[in-house]
Amino acid sequence: MTATAKAKGGVSRNGSSTATSPGTLKDDLVAYLRQDREKLRGEWVQAMAASDKLWLDSLTPAEQELESVKIYDACLDCLDSGSYGGAEEFAERMARQAAVGVMSVERFLGGMLTLRDVYGRSLFRRFLKEPDRHNDVLGVFEPVVNRILVIVAMAFITERERVLRQQQEAIRELSTPVLQVRDRLLILPIIGLIDSDRARQLTEQLLNAIRELRARVVVMDITGVAAVDSKVANHLIQTVDAARLLGTTVILTGVSPATAQTIVTIGVDLSRIQTVGDLQGGIEAADRLLDYRVIAGDPVAAPAVPAPVA
Amino acid sequence: MPVPILAQAPYLIASVQSALTDADLIGLQNGLLDEAERRRCRGVVVDVTALDVMDSFSTRTLQSLAAMLRLRGVETVIAGIQPNVAMAMVQLGLTMPDVRTALDLDEGLAYLQARPHGSAGRGQ
Numbered sequence: 001m002t003a004t005a006k007a008k009g010g011v012s013r014n015g016s017s018t019a020t021s022p023g024t025l026k027d028d029l030v031a032y033l034r035q036d037r038e039k040l041r042g043e044w045v046q047a048m049a050a051s052d053k054l055w056l057d058s059l060t061p062a063e064q065e066l067e068s069v070k071i072y073d074a075c076l077d078c079l080d081s082g083s084y085g086g087a088e089e090f091a092e093r094m095a096r097q098a099a100v101g102v103m104s105v106e107r108f109l110g111g112m113l114t115l116r117d118v119y120g121r122s123l124f125r126r127f128l129k130e131p132d133r134h135n136d137v138l139g140v141f142e143p144v145v146n147r148i149l150v151i152v153a154m155a156f157i158t159e160r161e162r163v164l165r166q167q168q169e170a171i172r173e174l175s176t177p178v179l180q181v182r183d184r185l186l187i188l189p190i191i192g193l194i195d196s197d198r199a200r201q202l203t204e205q206l207l208n209a210i211r212e213l214r215a216r217v218v219v220m221d222i223t224g225v226a227a228v229d230s231k232v233a234n235h236l237i238q239t240v241d242a243a244r245l246l247g248t249t250v251i252l253t254g255v256s257p258a259t260a261q262t263i264v265t266i267g268v269d270l271s272r273i274q275t276v277g278d279l280q281g282g283i284e285a286a287d288r289l290l291d292y293r294v295i296a297g298d299p300v301a302a303p304a305v306p307a308p309v310a
Numbered sequence: 311m312p313v314p315i316l317a318q319a320p321y322l323i324a325s326v327q328s329a330l331t332d333a334d335l336i337g338l339q340n341g342l343l344d345e346a347e348r349r350r351c352r353g354v355v356v357d358v359t360a361l362d363v364m365d366s367f368s369t370r371t372l373q374s375l376a377a378m379l380r381l382r383g384v385e386t387v388i389a390g391i392q393p394n395v396a397m398a399m400v401q402l403g404l405t406m407p408d409v410r411t412a413l414d415l416d417e418g419l420a421y422l423q424a425r426p427h428g429s430a431g432r433g434q
Binding site: 207210243245246272 | 388389391393394399401406407410411412417418
């Protein structure tokens with residue numbers, strides 16, 4: 001019995017009109033749910049209100065009406081037409097709203113499950129005296145409902161992943177600023193892990209900045225790079241070489257004692273790269289290359305820094 | 311297309327206009343060596359701004375060109391390598407360690423002018 005019911009459900013899901021029995025079953029079901037729409041929807045809203053007080057507060061009564069009608073009809077359309085485009089679209093919209101905090105995932109999924117309960121109970125009431133027919137109807141009803149719930153859950157997950165990816169990209173872009181400290185002198189503070197993706201992006205950013213700002217010297221500071229292995233070192237060498245092809249001198253600074261030990265121990269040759277201990281020393285070296293002279297001024301004659309207003 | 315060589319005493323400027331065939335490169339090498347001798351120039355700028363590809367042959371030819379000119383006391387500057395060309399070259403390992411590079415023609419000439427007279431140096 002269950003097996004045949006499942007098979008019938010499968011046929012109706014494909015929207016096949018040749019199989020008469022599930023077709024009529026489905027039509028019956030759709031007609032019934034359409035007919036009792038207002039009653040069932042009312043039950044649903046009440047059930048929601050009972051289980052989740054905040055749900056009522058988060059939506060105005062008009063919004064509750066509107067949203068519940070939309071969800072109810074979207075589910076019914078899926079059941080009727082056998083195509084889930086409407087549900088997908090709706091779920092995506094809800095997921096986007098959830099991402100900006102209008103509606104939480106728990107609340108929305110909870111609402112869908114409550115709706116399923118309401119449908120289930122009403123079917124139970126309707127077919128109380130015909131358990132076999134009830135079983136057949138469930139065979140049509142359950143797969144559709146399950147599919148809709150999967151669509152909803154997936155929409156939320158996809159949306160979260162999209163937001164996550166967006167944030168990762170933003171962090172990546174922000175993580176390697178190329179800063180101009182003087183005319184023709186850039187600094188590139190590198191912080192965090194360097195993988196080949198990030199190294200390529202970093203090099204690209206640096207080269208474009210060199211071209212745009214006409215830099216002659218770049219101070220590359222790796223104080224914030226925790227671990228330098230041969231791969232990372234090779235990425236750094238590539239970045240330096242690429243910058244050099246554009247006619248820019250790169251000064252590497254911030255090689256910690258531990259990093260220095262590692263580099264020499266693993267036998268990476270950084271001797272072609274000009275290195276200075278810390279960022280200050282690097283900028284001083286760059287100043288010498290560019291013929292800048294920084295002179296400590298006469299404190300009286302120096303232009304006053306505007307005093308903070310008390 | 312052969313590369314035009316412009317004289318801007320005491321320097322020579324070779325301005326590459328389009329993709330170079332191997333024959334063009336050899337022609338450029340011969341032309342620059344001859345001109346450098348004839349005009350007793352002190353420096354050469356090869357402007358490759360227009361190139362969007364630098365392969366191993368052109369890189370090697372430019373490198374040996376710089377080495378040959380250095381033997382005559384002429385400093386060579388390769389100017390105007392594009393950022394994406396530089397990326398590709400580095401990935402192919404074509405880093406031209408012994409050749410002086412500059413951002414563009416302006417920078418290349420400025421470097422040659424700032425350089426003390428006398429023997430040519432070895433890159434950076």
